[in-house]
Amino acid sequence: MLRNERGFEYIADASIVEEGMDNANQFSETRKITRVQMVKILETTHGAIFTVNFNKQVTKDAGEVKLQDISADDLATKAGRLKVMDNLLKGEERTIRGKVVKVEPKLGRTQVIDQDVNDDHKERLVDHRTINWLIFQNIKYVAP
DSSP: OEEOTTOOEEOOOHHHHHHHOOOSSOOSEEEEOOHHHHHHHHHTOTTOOEEEEEEOOOOHHHHHHHHHTOOTGGGSSHHHHHHHHHHHHOOOEEEEEEEEEEEETTTTEEEEEETTOOSSOOEEEEEGGGEEEEEETTEEEEOO
């Protein structure tokens, strides 16, 4: 029994599922590619399901929480300060299993329907600049 994002259920023969459907969570191969290449793959998924991991936009509240964990020792060296800065500028990781709705190339984002959300607010934005990895057609693509 299969169910689409609109809740429509239907029965499909096992051979159809085995031949024509890929799993968005499993992969048999890993490839290191650039983010530009990864975005091109994401943009050409044509309604197929994939899993993508990226960093969300940094918020003031999240930055304030991170600042509370910084000690004087963390700021004592240049390497320590750079590490703190990188941590402050990096948003929370998010993983979405979904499909593309709309690509906004000028803004560097892709609008995605999150398949793991069961309410009316399923649409999410994936920021192209922060994609860490993508699983599509049994291959996991990883940014260097």
